[in-house]
Amino acid sequence: GENVEQHPSTLSVQEGDSAVIKCTYSDSASNYFPWYKQELGKRTQLIIDIRSNVGEKKDQRIAVTLNKTAKHFSLHITETQPEDSAVYFCAASFNKFYFGSGTKLNVKP
């Protein structure tokens, strides 16, 4: 089955700095790579996704890059704000979704 590894497990940045979270996957059949944000007391929320036929996607301060050959994808958050503090999960999917272990991002004001 698919195996998704996510690094780092914790990340602390100063407000305004950039944050990068990296994931690798094992199954070359995976063709959809979403990123989710999880906050205490709130629903798990899709923040951005990318498909295997695209190398990069950007939505305002958030971007995702995908390297199919190397089987890795990354989340980039620029100009971080305190409200970006949360746990972020990557996932890889071909019909079924397999998640990484999560990155706890702390943005210090």
Added chain:
Amino acid sequence: ETGVTQSPTHLIKTRGQQVTLRCSSQSGHNTVSWYQQALGQGPQFIFQYYREEENGRGNFPPRFSGLQFPNYSSELNVNALELDDSALYLCASRSGISDTQYFGPGTRLTVL
């Protein structure tokens, strides 16, 4: 449009008991997936239902079973509860033609 709902919110059981968790999918969604999320871990895929049929299963024993009903709501049943079953159980629904999942708020199960 109603979002994904789950019940109950919290549940406490003892080892060996059985539990049923419920999920109502978002309107128009015919695919429901269930996940187990242990504290400090990522969600682990349990199984997925599409139009009342199981069409994918993760690495969970047979004591984890499920159902999907004609209105696409779903149940997760766990028999012979073990301490390690303590976790947040998430369901997510999507349209069969879309990859975008929408998550419910989860059910927190504690097994004593």
